[in-house]
Amino acid sequence: MKLYGYWRSSAAYRVRIALALKGVDYQSIPVHLVKNGGEQHQAAYQALNPAELVPTLVDEELTLNQSLAILEYLDARYPEPALLPADAAQAAQVRALALDIACDIHPLNNLRVLQYLTGPLGLSEQQKTEWIHHWLAMGFQALEQRLAETAGKFCIGDKVSLADLCLVPQVYNALRFQLDMSPYPVMMAIYQHCNQLDAFQQAAPEAQPDAQ
Amino acid sequence: MKLYGYWRSSAAYRVRIALALKGVDYQSIPVHLVKNGGEQHQAAYQALNPAELVPTLVDEELTLNQSLAILEYLDARYPEPALLPADAAQAAQVRALALDIACDIHPLNNLRVLQYLTGPLGLSEQQKTEWIHHWLAMGFQALEQRLAETAGKFCIGDKVSLADLCLVPQVYNALRFQLDMSPYPVMMAIYQHCNQLDAFQQAAPEAQPDAQ
Structure with missing residues (x-):
């Protein structure tokens, strides 16, 4: 699993907490949001995430943006500890x-x-x-x-x-x-x-x- | 079920589509976002939704804001037709x-x-x-x-x-x-x-x- 993020991005931070809580190993790939006019605007990243925002999670065939969608996905894939009540x-x-x-x-x-x-x-x-x-x-x-x-x-x-x-x-x-x-x-x-x-x-x- | 909304609110519109797709009867309670400085800022509505935004769904004991949270709730409570794939x-x-x-x-x-x-x-x-x-x-x-x-x-x-x-x-x-x-x-x-x-x-x- 690869997480494209930036240390100070709130949205990437949310996902990092979930990965840590669930004990999931992942490769962290920094995308510098300011340097060189913003690395998120480079073609290689834009192909991965057309909105040119972080984070993006890559899990084998799945490329997923939007931190809350990523959190729901992680919660389904790694149910413990649960991030959402069953009710x-x-x-x-x-x-x-x-x-x-x-x-x-x-x-x-x-x-x-x-x-x-x-x-x-x-x-x-x-x-x-x-x-x-x-x-x-x-x-x-x-x-x-x-x-x-x-x-x-x-x-x-x-x-x-x-x-x-x-x-x-x-x-x-x-x-x-x-x-x-x-x-x-x-x-x-x-x-x-x-x-x-x-x-x-x-x-x-x-x-x-x-x-x- | 009561839906507090406004005809032109995008967020209320999302919820109305879900209720119609699932055939759920509900009472529509208009909150005029412009008239009188905005009815969403009045004390009675603020008590229901501290953010003074629409929509708010009231289902018996549950008072719920945020359109996407409401959609997920409706999808769990009225599973057909499903708004989310099982996978x-x-x-x-x-x-x-x-x-x-x-x-x-x-x-x-x-x-x-x-x-x-x-x-x-x-x-x-x-x-x-x-x-x-x-x-x-x-x-x-x-x-x-x-x-x-x-x-x-x-x-x-x-x-x-x-x-x-x-x-x-x-x-x-x-x-x-x-x-x-x-x-x-x-x-x-x-x-x-x-x-x-x-x-x-x-x-x-x-x-x-x-x-x-």
Whole structure:
């Protein structure tokens, strides 16, 4: 199994946590998102992933993009530990939390969007930071309200799920952009619990061979 | 079952198609996203969905947000017709196409983002349209390339899947914003095939009671 990723990509980080939790051996292939105008735009990678985004997982004949699709696939192929509850309603709640992050927060602040803000739109660094904080805070307020009802040590009770695999990279990203996390104590407690686990430590950006 | 939605919301439209395909009776509760500053921001709706977004599905004790989580739930609860293949690798491909739309295209052009562009950022209507077309075209180019390899009548072969339920609302949205669709013949052919089916017609924005 090969994972094309980038140490600081939130989406690749989610997949690395799953692979570590499930104890799956894989080859990590770094795709540098900034160097040389972005290696994800090179023809060889574009053939693998037409959207020119990371991550991409290659498992024999299967070439798969989209981190959440990869997580579902890994969960089906390596069922232990399960990332989703067996009950359909509970699984839906987990998926909804994961999508709150993957659809409503992360896409607005990823690299290509920030590049469009300061490039074609000519925004200042200050305006870019306000944009980042605006969408992070809006998403986190909703998430904190939901998690206050569902969380134990982790997003849903005391068992790691797909939602935690999305939460940790998103909080890591928010800390990197110096968002004030004091309004989100539930999220921060989950973040800290997760980061006590070996799998989350192995998957952390700074633990990757391509970290700078 | 109650669905809180809005006739022109792409995310609510996805869920309406699934309910129609599976023949599930439900009560449609319109949440007007523009009138009175947006009914989604009112306290009663915020209590139901802290992110103040549509759709929200209420099924007895379960209150569920995020259209893709709702679709997975409906597919588990009403298995026929299936929206996902039984095979894990094939299901992953379907989910990846759905997420290409739900994560990489739709979030950048939804109402709250467009309001931020013309509000706090002070962009012109022309710049707003360029933003919309930029992200639609970028996403559609990648999608067209993928679909050229997988499509039959529908996104994956000749069977409707989760991917089609995301594709049709996104193409509808692009047509509304007058994107030139001529570079995307595969997507347009799928869009037209889908719209020949009763379920897609019943779910169309103009067929909703709150359509204007």
